[in-house]
Each structure stands twice: as structure tokens, then as C-alpha cells.
Amino acid sequence: xxxxxxxxxxxxxxxxxxxxxxxxxxxxxxxxxxxxxxxxxxxxxxxxxxxxxxxxxxxxxxxxxxxxxxxxxxxxxxxxxxxxxxxxxxxxxxxxxxxxxxx
Numbered sequence: 446x447x448x449x450x451x452x453x454x455x456x457x458x459x460x461x462x463x464x465x466x467x468x469x470x471x472x473x474x475x476x477x478x479x480x481x482x483x484x485x486x487x488x489x490x491x492x493x494x495x496x497x498x499x500x501x502x503x504x505x506x507x508x509x510x511x512x513x514x515x516x517x518x519x520x521x522x523x524x525x526x527x528x529x530x531x532x533x534x535x536x537x538x539x540x541x542x543x544x545x546x547x548x
Contacts, residue, residue, distance in 0.1 A: 513524050514531070522528045 514522065514528055516522055
């Protein structure tokens with residue numbers, strides 16, 4: 446009789462574990478494979494003239510600062526102006542250096 450109770454509790458645990466895994470899998474798929482575009486927005490006109498004719502956006506998804514500022518095999522940097530700015534001019538150089546971004 447006691448063996449049947451333990452066996453039934455194992456089935457409950459398996460079903461609960463399966464349900465938890467399904468919920469986790471659904472949440473991952475929902476987060477990573479959902480379009481970030483927002484639909485249903487209405488365009489609005491501005492009464493003020495624009496400050497420029499064009500707007501340029503640089504989007505770098507997955508870019509890392511440590512790869513940008515590190516030196517290559519020749520000892521040169523990929524972004525010399527930004528490296529100079531951060532090393533000499535910027536006030537948060539110590540913050541970046543202590544975080545390991547700049548070496």
C-alpha cells in the first residue's frame with residue numbers, strides 16, 4: 446500500500462516538472478521570437494520645422510566595448526579617436542579601466 450502512494454507522488458512530480466518546462470520553453474520562445482515592432486500607431490505631424498534634413502541612426506546590436514577598444518595583433522586600435530577620447534579626455538576612464546573595458 447505504501448509503495449503505491451510513493452509511485453503516485455512520483456507521477457505528480459513528473460507532471461508538474463513537465464508543465465514547468467513547457468512554461469519555461471514557451472516564455473523563451475515568446476521573448477526571443479516576438480517582433481519588436483509596434484503596430485497600430487498613428488503618424489503625427491510636428492508644427493516645428495526640422496533641425497536637419499536627414500537623421501542617421503547607428504544601431505549596433507551585440508557590439509561590445511571591449512572588442513572596440515582592444516588592440517589588434519599589430520598593436521593598433523580599431524577606433525583611435527574614441528580610444529584617445531576615453532583615455533585622455535573622458536572623465537569616466539577610470540570607471541571603464543577598472544571594469545576591464547580598457548587596458
